[in-house]
Amino acid sequence: MYDMKQSMTLIPTLREVPADAEIKSHQLLLRAGFIRQNASGVYSYLPLGRKVLQKIEEIIREEMDNAGAVELLMPALQQAELWQESGRWYTYGPELMRLKDRHEREFALGATHEEVITSLVRDEVKSYKRLPLTLYQIQTKFRDEKRPRFGLLRGREFVMKDAYSFHSSKESLDEVYEKIFQAYSNIFRRCGLNFRAVIADSGAMGGKDTHEFMVLSDVGEDTIAYSDTSDYAANIEMAPVVVKYEKDNEPMKELEKVKTENQKTIEEVSAYLNVDKKKCIKSLLFKVDESYVLVLVRGDHEVNDIKLKNLFEASTADLVDAEETKKILGVSVGSIGPIHVNNVEIVADFAVEAITNGVCGANEEHFHYINVNPGRDFKVARYADLRFIQEGDPSPDGQGKILFAKGIEVGHVFKLGTRYSEAMNAVYLDENGKSQPMIMGCYGIGVSRTLAAVAEQFNDEKGLVWPANIAPFHVHVIAVNMKDEAQTSLAEEIYTELQRNRYEVLLDDRHERPGVKFADADLIGIPVRVTVGKKASEGIVEVKVRKTGEMQEIHKDDLLPALADILKNL
Ligand code: ATP
Ligand code: MG
Secondary structure (H helix, E strand, O other), X not given: OOEEEHHHOOOOOOOOOOOOOOOHHHHHHHHOOXXXXXXXXXXXXXXXXXXXXXXXXXXXXXXXXXXXXXXXOOXXXXXXXXXXXXXXXXXXXXXXXXXXXXXXXXXXXXXXXXXXXXXXXXXXXOEHHHOOEEEEEEEEEEOOOOOOEOHHHEOOEEEEEEEEEEEOXXXXXXXXXXXXXXXXXXXXXXOOOOEEEEEOOOHHHOHHHEEEEEEEOOOOOEEEEEEOOOOOEEEOOOOOOOOOOOOOOOOOOOOEEXXXXXXXXXXXHHHHHOOOXXXXXXXXXXXXXXXEEEEEEEOXXXXXXXXXXXXXXXXXXXXXXXXXXXXHHOOOHHHOOOOOOOOOEEEEEHHHHOOOOEEEEOOOOOEEEEEEOEOOOEOOOEEEOOEOOOOOOEOOOOOOEEEEEEEEEEEEEEEEEOHHHHHOXXXXXXXXXXXXXXXXXXXXXEHHHHHHHHHHHOEEOOEEOOOHHHOOOOEEEEEOOOOOHHHHHHHHHHHXXXXXXOOOEEEEOOOOXXXXXHHHHHHHOOOEEEEEOHHHHHOXXXXXEOOOOOEEEEEHHHHHHHHHHHHHOO
């Protein structure tokens, strides 16, 4: 359907900003009548919201089909046995919504579909001749998020496009991964978004095997490190530090223990002893899987727990709390240091190696060491890149300097390998008749989150400003005075004529004051407004571009070419 009359639909606009909506997109989608909240993190898409959602879905379908993927639809209700087979029934935690049927059988509401698709393909595909195979769906997902917030950005019920690919070789996976990567770039570009594909953490699988698509926005929850001159971008957790630290030529002085009273933090100690933070060694106790590790970084740096975790190929690396630290090292957090520590392994960031005559805790309350020299005064088991990258650091690709930006993750592409096929026995017979686990990739897009991300990037003080590609309608026709016969009949005429020319048109045929109609039109944010007012009897209407505010009077006979011209540039 290309048409909609406002008198016959549901667009409940609000003048006031809803109290619990913190960010622009959430406020505007509520105020402009696109969505309504039913429960925390659970929303209805009203007619306008649904239209935008559908448009995003259509773009996704086109691009996914183009990339060789095939659409299917899987159930949201999934038997527990599948999740038990993969092991995720026990590891997914409370985010997975679980329920029982009348026979007391356990189920989950799909948070994602690796299990269902793997079981499906395992049962239907037996030979290498049927691979590769890429399947996708657009479907409602359920995750009992700890903090549902920001409207559609983090819901507990949300729409996701999820795709899964199956392969008989790594090369085939690489090829499809590359195609889907390209499809994602096209999708987000067609949605009008300002985004970056960033290298993300893939845990044990190594750096290059996963990318997140991030929409640049101050309300984003992730921080992206990007180069000011190249297209390098990575999640800050992932960005390697490539600084070559130079040792200064200062001669080593004699190690000395000094009283530092109650100075505990790096700031306090460096101020108290009047030494640069760069000369201080920050010592933090971590628990890496089941072992304690003392981690050293320079005073002006922060430990990157993901790098630490990856260094040990561990599954967890967590900072140990003050109480437990005291138990293990025998001293309070503010006084720990690496000298004379021999009950835990010591690892350090490369920057620590270059420190000469530095400062560290003395493992004795109220004391620090000065003139500390790594190697001479304590031994480090391993030096590695263990800190977070910082703004101003050189870009890891060798081009330019690093800057930070906040991002909203709208998409994720990931090489799964054989994680699920091995656990669930999804095997095929290769050319030699030998049984092999299928190699898999998975690819997600937050469809409803993408809608919110567009709203977040495209708005002004008056309301939403939709990019033409995904706007709920192309043209908003406003009959200013519904009691004026010339106006209502011309508005109807234009409405019908535009539809016949395959424009999607919303007609404001409500008996409302002009001020209300104009304010609502700005709030809803359809790209072009055609106002049928006082000059209706002369066949003249006013055309306004929402984005620029540009207005012109146009005779109805010239309207079609004028609209074509305007919309082509939006
Ligand atoms: P996040 O870190 O934001 O929780 P995720 O890593 O859990 O995301 P994936 O499991 O990769 O997300 O899911 C694929 C996509 O689904 C994400 O890229 C995101 O766009 C979207 N998504 C994930 N969780 C939500 C949610 N609670 N509400 C809306 N969209 C979501
Ligand atoms: Mg999540």
